[in-house]
Amino acid sequence: MKKILLLMFVIASVSEAISSIEAIEQTYQNTQTFQAEFTQSTYVDLLEKTITRSGRIFYQRGGKLRIEYAGDKMTHYLSDGKRLWVLDPKAKEKDVYSLKDSGLPEEALKFLTELGQLRQYFNVSEKKGKTVLKPKKKSTYRSLDCIFGEDHYLKELTIHTASGNTSNYRFFNLQTDVKFPAKLFQP
Numbered sequence: 001m002k003k004i005l006l007l008m009f010v011i012a013s014v015s016e017a018i019s020s021i022e023a024i025e026q027t028y029q030n031t032q033t034f035q036a037e038f039t040q041s042t043y044v045d046l047l048e049k050t051i052t053r054s055g056r057i058f059y060q061r062g063g064k065l066r067i068e069y070a071g072d073k074m075t076h077y078l079s080d081g082k083r084l085w086v087l088d089p090k091a092k093e094k095d096v097y098s099l100k101d102s103g104l105p106e107e108a109l110k111f112l113t114e115l116g117q118l119r120q121y122f123n124v125s126e127k128k129g130k131t132v133l134k135p136k137k138k139s140t141y142r143s144l145d146c147i148f149g150e151d152h153y154l155k156e157l158t159i160h161t162a163s164g165n166t167s168n169y170r171f172f173n174l175q176t177d178v179k180f181p182a183k184l185f186q187p
Contacts (some may be wrong), residue, residue: 020148021124022133027152029116033060034153036174045164057171063099078185085187094187160163 035058043050063081068074074088079099086095118124122133122144133144135164140162147156155177157169 010022021118022127024131024152025116027116031116031176033058033178033180034176035059035178035180036171038171040169042167047155058180059102060180060185066185071164076086078094078187080185087187096187103171106155122127 003095015035035082037050037054037056039054041050041052047126049088053069053071053073055067056069058066065077065079067077069076074089076085077088078085078087082099084097086097087093116152118133121137123165125132127138127145129147131146134142142160143161145158145160146154149155153171153174157171159167159169160168
């Protein structure tokens, strides 16, 4: 009897996790655009130091992405879905890469631009109230720990790299289906 109850609990838990992931994927598949503010805290293992930065993120379906860091290091990352620009507005410097040649792991790009297809690129599990994503292919990071809100949008993301660094992002002031000017995703 205990084995049957345990089995039923496991099946119910797996079913709930799949249902939750399906709802998250559906939410992002139905989202044309979003913008949010974020704070990032990265523990750099080699330096034994935590670096904190803040910024804004803009997303538009089709792989368009803009990440703007604030403060002294105002680096901006822009993508039109094919190219990645790394901008330093203060120094007025700009580097451009083909996304294929950018050095970013494919699943990292897909995570940022295609949250509607998580199960295609990640093994998904639930652990202590977090959705844990482990890349299906060998990667520079071990896992992504995600906390999604009741609205199924990402609220917190922790990236665990293979080198021992950990980056935590907290997203707030999320707005969806915002109309962006076309030039927002161009340098």
